[in-house]
Every structure is written in C-alpha cells, then in structure tokens.
Amino acid sequence: MQRKVASGAGWLVMCVLAGLMNTAVAQQQPAEDDYFRLSRFEIPKGIVLEAGAIEPLPDGTLAVATRRGDIYMVTHAWDDDLKPAEFRLWAQGLHEILGLSYREGWLYATQRCEVSRLRDSDADGLADEVQTFCDTWSINGDYHEYAFGSPFDKNGHMWVVLCLTGSFGSDCPWRGWAVRIDGDGRMIPTCSGIRSPGGIGFNAVGDVFYTDNQGPWNGTCSLKWLRLGSFQGHPGGNRWFSLTEQGSKGAPAEPQSGSRIVTEADRIPEYEPPAIMFPYQKMGQSASGIACDVTAGKFGPFKDQLFVGDVTHSTVMRCALEKVQGHYQGACFPFREGIGSGTLALRVTDDGTMFVGGTNRGWGSRGTKPFSLERLRWTGKVPFEILQMRAKPDGFELEFTEPVNAETAAKPETWKFSSFCYIFQSSYGSPEVDHQEPQVTSVKVSDDRRKVRLTLNQMTRGHIHELHVAGLKSAADLPLLHDSAWYTLHYLPQAE
DSSP, X not given: OOOOOOOHHHHHHHHHHHHHHHHHHHHHXXXXXXXXXXXXXXXXXXXXXXXXXXXXXXXXXXXXXXTTSOXXXXXXXXXXXXXXOEEEEEEOOOSOOOOEEEETTEEEEEOSSOEEEEEOTTOSSSXXXXXEEEOOSOOOOOTTOOEEEEEEOTTSOEEEEEOOBTTTBOOSTTTTEEEEEOTTSOEEEEEEOOOOEEEEEEOTTOOEEEEEOSBBTBSSEEEEEOOTTOBOSOGGGGGGGGGSTTGGGGSOOOOOTTBOHHHHHHHOTTBOOOSEEEOBTTTBSSEEEEEEOOSTTTTOSOTTOEEEEETTTTEEEEEEEEEETTEEEXXXXXXXXXXXXXXEEEEEOTTSEEEEEEEOTTSOOSSOSSEEEEEEEEOSOOOOOEEEEEEETTEEEEEESSOBOHHHHTOGGGOXXXXXXXXXXXXXXXXXXXXXXXXXXXXXXXXXXXXXXXXXXXXXXXXXXXXXXXXXXXXXXXXXXXXXXXXXXXXXXXXO
C-alpha cells in the first residue's frame, strides 16, 4: 500500500499546530509558583543563618535566630524586592535557639538549657540585657537534647517541648516532657511522652500542637495535640513523675510494644493519639515547624489551617483538622516544595506572608543549601485544591476551593482509596502494616459542586486513609494542584 508523504510545507504546519497544542496543555497544568510565590533572601557572606526561629517585631524588622546561637535583625523583609534586605547581628553566644517570642519590650529566646529574655535598653542596635527567664529543666550535652519554644498562649504561658536524651531515654529531669512557663518564669510540667520535637505552635483557637519524629513509639512523623495532662506515647520521660506532686503514681500505664495506637488509646486514658500522621517518605521524613493561617484570607483560601515543615523533603505541608469525640484528627496535603535548605522554622505574619527558615546541618535535605531564609506569598489566584476532608461514619466529605466537574466527580472510579497503619512499638519506626483497599460505593455532589460526599464499604479505625484523585477536574477544566490526601482516622464520628 502506497502512503502519501506530506510536503515540507505540510510538515511545517503540522509541527506548528502540535507546538501550539503542547503549549496550551502546558499552560493549563497548574504549578505551585502560580499561586504561592517563593522569594529568597540573599544571605551575606560570613553569616551562617541556620534559621531555627523567626519573629516579627513591632518596629517592622524581622528577628531571625540561628542554631549557632545568634539573633539577627532583618530589615526590608516585607519589601517586594528583597535585595535591599540587611542582616544586622543583634545578639550572639546563645545555645541553639529554637524559639522566639516578643512580649512587652523583651525578646524571649528558647535555648537548649533555658529560656532567656533579651532587650536593647540603650537603643544602639545590640542586645545589652540578657536575663534567665526559666532554666528549671536539665541538660547533659547530648546532641539530641533540643528545646523548642512557643509564643505566649492565651493564658499567658509559654510552652517548651524538650527532646529526649538520644532516641530512647531521658538522662536528666524533664527530658521527654512538654512544660509551660508562666509570666513569672515558673515552670509547670504539663505533658509527658515526648520523643523528638521539630516545632511547636497554636491552632486558630489557641490549642497547642507540636511535631514529633519517627523513632521509638513513633512509627512515622506526626502532628500531636498537647492536651493538658496528656501522655504523648513515648514512656522514656515518665521517670520524672517522681518529681511531681503526684509522684510516680501519677505516671500513665506503660504502652505495650507491638500493639496499635487506638488499642493503647482505649486502654490508657492519658494517651492522646497523634492528630495527623505524615506517611513516611510519601509526605516527608522529619516534621518540623508549625504555623497557622489566621490572616482571614490574606494568605489564600486556607483560613485557620495549619502548615507544617519537613526538613528532609524541604517542603511545607498543609493540615486540615477537625475534632471527633473530643480528639483532634484530620488530613494532610502537599502544599509547597522547593525550599532551599531543610525546612525548619515557619512563621505566618498578619499581612499574609509566610517566612521559612532552613538548615540541613545534621539532617540531610533535598534543598542543597546549608541554610536559607525564604518568603512565601499568595499571588491572589485560587488553586483548585481539596480544602477540607471530613470523616463521616461511613465515608468522607470533601470540600474544594473551586467547583468540581460534576460528571467526573460523580464516578466512583475517580476516587482511589487505600488504608494502612503503623505498629506502636518500642523499636525505631515501623513499616506500613494491615493494608486494606476501601471501595467507594456511592458519590453525591452538592448543588454548588464544592462538596463531594463519598460512601465507603469500610472505615477502619486507627488507619490512615490514603486518597488519590488524579482524574478529577474543576468546572473550569483544571486538574487539582495536588491530587493526594492522607486522613488519620483514630475516632469515628457518631452516626448522623
């Protein structure tokens, strides 16, 4: 059979048309930078800015503390062009600062060994007063004994989470605890069971959360709620109940290694299961700083949600929480990748700017820089995303930032679920276990096409429910910016 070959002009026309089609497809594919623009500060030579904490100050400067024990004041941090930004050394000689908070003229810095407060009383640009605010816990020089500090909460307390000595034990008082510090600097031991925090912060109503990392009694990294008096899962620091008013009798029961989280939560009343578990490697490997969007829409459509960093993946994740049977749980989503170093410190300011501090010393990271300071801002364009994922007795309700294509959304095969959990054990980490594949049995799209109610043939308490919706389109025919979600289902809602 003879085939007709197109002329040179014909081939040219075909190539042009193909190029135009490819360009149109490429233009339709959403990218993170279209919605949340990343800007990088140029850090001057000679400054090692391993940023461990960030705090905006009333005079319009940005305080950035480092793991090396320095505090820098950064000017022009909110300018559209970051080239004029200047880094001025304000204090030095502190010990691995992983918390900053401004209050009544003082800058409070959480070090490994204490919370100090500093101020520049003669206005010469250098801190000249340094006072110990609280140093009731102990330190013995182990590399792992980090201390992460929060701002002051709604009751006037600062919270500090204290890493264990190494991964398994607590060699000096209060390691493996969350403590509160009142306005007079008195320490109040509050929650036991901490392993290796990476950050601490508040949600929109002022409840306190911290991130803990994979290791003993932690199958993967997670976001945990510091419910007053709770036990967070690692018994290594429970020996210090002997120093409390209740004494050793106040310690919670020891969890059983090899069990499951919900089994132990039902058995141990003090135990508060993780609110959100970040599937290992799928969502990150070292959860870190926490920031809440309380800007009422200045940072985009994710009002009152939490953002969590990951050092290894150099990312920022997004978390949508709800309360079920008195406990926080919810879903995590990818949000922004491409941070220059390992994401550590996060801070969202009132104008809708997220500052991100990075470091990778001691921790490997996808971001190749040894340290970084960057800024994320919403461009004003609304991405097509899963806004909320809420548990129901027999499935989930998904809410979207934009109306969905009703025809695609109504097909059960659009929604791909699997589920699994981790072993609750004293050895390091856990593989995924107890895999299941829930099936979508019915789909209901709301009249405004912003919500989709999914009914599943099984909902397994204690499992992370993994969702992929690669085929879903918006009413404007755009794919999801991120098409995956992971919901930590420790408690089932009551039947409606």
